[in-house]
Amino acid sequence: MNGAVASDDRGLAYGDGLFETLRVSAAGDTPLWPRHRARLLDGAARLGIPVDGAALERCRADALAGDTGAGVLKLTLTRGPGGRGYLPPDDPTPTLFARRGGLPPWTAAQREQGVQLGVCDTPLGLDPLxxxxxxxxxxxxxxxxxxxxxxxxEGLMLDEWRRPVEATAMNLFAVFGHTLWTxxxxxxxxxGVARAWLxxxxxxxxxxxxVRMRxxxxxxxxxxxxxxxxxxxxxPVRKLAQWVWPVPEPVRRFQRDLDHLFQ
Amino acid sequence: MNGAVASDDRGLAYGDGLFETLRVSAAGDTPLWPRHRARLLDGAARLGIPVDGAALERCRADALAGDTGAGVLKLTLTRGPGGRGYLPPDDPTPTLFARRGGLPPWTAAQREQGVQLGVCDTPLGLDPLxxxxxxxxxxxxxxxxxxxxxxxxEGLMLDEWRRPVEATAMNLFAVFGHTLWTxxxxxxxxxGVARAWLxxxxxxxxxxxxVRMRxxxxxxxxxxxxxxxxxxxxxPVRKLAQWVWPVPEPVRRFQRDLDHLFQ
Known part of the structure; x- marks a missing residue:
């Protein structure tokens, strides 16, 4: 499972592939798996990487069959080796593998009181994917x-018009009265699959x-x-430069709802 | 040399690395190597990947020590394995390897009479690198x-204002009287290192x-x-949609100059 990949794999050569990072519950479940699988299949279709849902199911099941316990499961799908430069082979043999990992080190205090954001200088330009x-x-x-x-x-990443897109590894939301913005x-x-769920x-x-750019x-x-x-x-986000926000009840409720799902 | 890479290599996970593709002459020389090496070192500095020129020299020399003959030598440098998500490890162990390959299959007729270009729909957005x-x-x-x-x-790739940036794997030039545009x-x-040389x-x-966007x-x-x-x-480019160009003497001269370098 945690092996090696051929040095001519297109995932390595060009980033020609996709990944999913799943939360594994203490009981060994992956509650958002159907959404992860759907996004991975959609991405594969956009890239033209042939893979079927059954192969993804097997990969996930095999990875979870060994040691369980709460953590993270990462699936990586690439177009596999070969091709002539950027041109993919006509009949690619995709690479698909899983890796287990631990949960990110956010503390109870950060989850309770919120985190401090900054604004990254690195822009997110137009991405055809x-x-x-x-x-x-x-x-x-x-x-x-x-x-x-x-x-x-964490850091907010902005587009060229300095509109927030997302954080480096998380989607962004804000609550305004009865409106939820992202x-x-x-x-x-x-x-994000958690974004879609929320x-x-x-x-x-x-x-x-x-749902719009602001x-x-x-x-x-x-x-x-x-x-x-x-x-x-x-x-929750507590602070960004001079701006400070409380953690209102709706944000706590969204947090509890997802925590409940992950139990 | 043509081995495998750890499945948690950041080159595979995020495309966190760089590459160079060198022309190898029939005598086993790589005439543009100093420019390739300089670009690779510059890219590594921008990404914060620690590597020194001596390691690159050894990698190139080892790869050329075996079978020689005209072809292509590709060097790949990644930040290596590890890190916590997108965050690189403090003290990365870069991955560096070389692969030999054949020359691309352009025919003598294409090199003589020119090729047909199209315009790709896929845009090239702002790239922070x-x-x-x-x-x-x-x-x-x-x-x-x-x-x-x-x-x-080949295909021209345009930016968001439909200005040509480059072809998928080649830089673009045009001759106007005594002016060379790119x-x-x-x-x-x-x-491109050939672009800089030209x-x-x-x-x-x-x-x-x-040198400007047009x-x-x-x-x-x-x-x-x-x-x-x-x-x-x-x-040379012969045709793009309804536009047709001859191959004027200056273009043939640039071609001969680079061919001479590669001999």
Whole structure:
């Protein structure tokens, strides 16, 4: 499972592939798996990588068959080896593998009181595969280095018009009265499965959903700001530069709902 | 040399690395090596990957020590395994390896009479690492698939304002009287070593050098259009949609100069 990949694999050569990072519950379940699988199949179709759902099921099941316990399961799918330069082979043999890992080190205090965000200088430009969780992640690597250098907990990444797209590894949300806002990710960003789950849940609960690109200043008047991903769940944001937000009850409820799902 | 890479290598996980593709002469020389090495070191510095020139020299020398003969030598440098998600490890152990390959299958007729270009739909968005030959190459993979589907020889990739940046695997040039034009690659594209060599050569020969972004229509009035890279040298362009260009003497001279270097 934690083996090696051929040095001419196109995942390594060009980032020609996709990945998914799943939260594994203490009981060994992966509750958001159907959404992860659907996103992976959709990305594979966009890239033209032939894979079927059964192969993904087997890969996940095999990886979970050994040691269980809460943690993270990462699936990687690439177009496999070969091709002539950038041109993929006509009949590729995709590479698919799983790796287990531990949960990210967010503390109870950070989850309770919220984290401090910064604004990364690294921009997120137009991505022809916006939404996909593909293997071209250098902007996120650069952004994450900025976060570490500045001592923030996470970093917002902006588009060329300085509109927030997402954090380096989490989607962005803000609450305004009965409206839940998140950037639209039409030009860049990863369409998170926790994001989709939260949007559906909120819509079903009667929230007004606002999915569009907004200037950074839009956040100033928010009642609460939070981040989400499928491993951490909901992480409230306490502070961004001079702006400070409380953690209002709706944000705590979203957090509890996802935590409950992950139990 | 043609081995395997750990499945948690950051080159595979995020495209967190760089590559160089060198032309190897029949005598086993790599005439543009100092430029390749300089670009690789520059990219490594921008990414924060610790590597020294001596390690690159050894890797190249070892790869050329065995079978020689004309062909291609590809060097890949990644940040190596590890890290916590996108955050690189503090003290990375880079992965560096070489692979030999054959020359691309351009025919004598294509090199003599020129090739047919198309215009790819896949855009090249803002790249925070513009100029670097990094491992995030999904736009080029998508573009190259368009070229194959349409039956072109190569494809021009445009920015969001439909200005040509480069072809999928080659830089773009055009000749207008005594002026040699090439796109400026400030926001996207790979700063080719053959491109740099040609620009210096042309400037030394008294050409007026015009390095800036121009609309696609700028090409219409060109005396001649050509592509370059460090493996193929110069490839004249004969046709793009309804536009047809001859192969003027200056383009043949640039081609001969680079072919001479590669002998």
């Amino acid at each position: 916006a939404g996909c969780k593909h293997l071209n992640r250098l902007p996120q690597v650069l952004g994450r280095r900025e976060v570490a250098a500045a001592g923030w907990d 950037p639209s990710l039409e030009r860049a960003g990863v369409a 949007l559906e849940r909120a819509a079903a609960d009667g929230w007004c959903i606002d 200037p950074l200043s839009h956040l100033r008047a928010a009642d609460g700001v939070f981040l989400s991903n499928a491993v951490v769940g909901v992480l | 513009a100029g670097c030959k990094h491992l995030n190459r999904l736009p080029q993979v998508l573009g190259r698939r368009e070229v194959a589907a349409a039956g072109w020889d 796109p400026s690659l400030e926001r996207a594209g790979v700063a 620009l210096e050569r042309a400037a030394a020969d008294g050409w007026c050098i015009d 609309p696609l229509s700028h090409l219409r009035a060109a005396d001649g259009v050509f592509l370059s890279n460090a493996v193929v040298g110069v490839l």
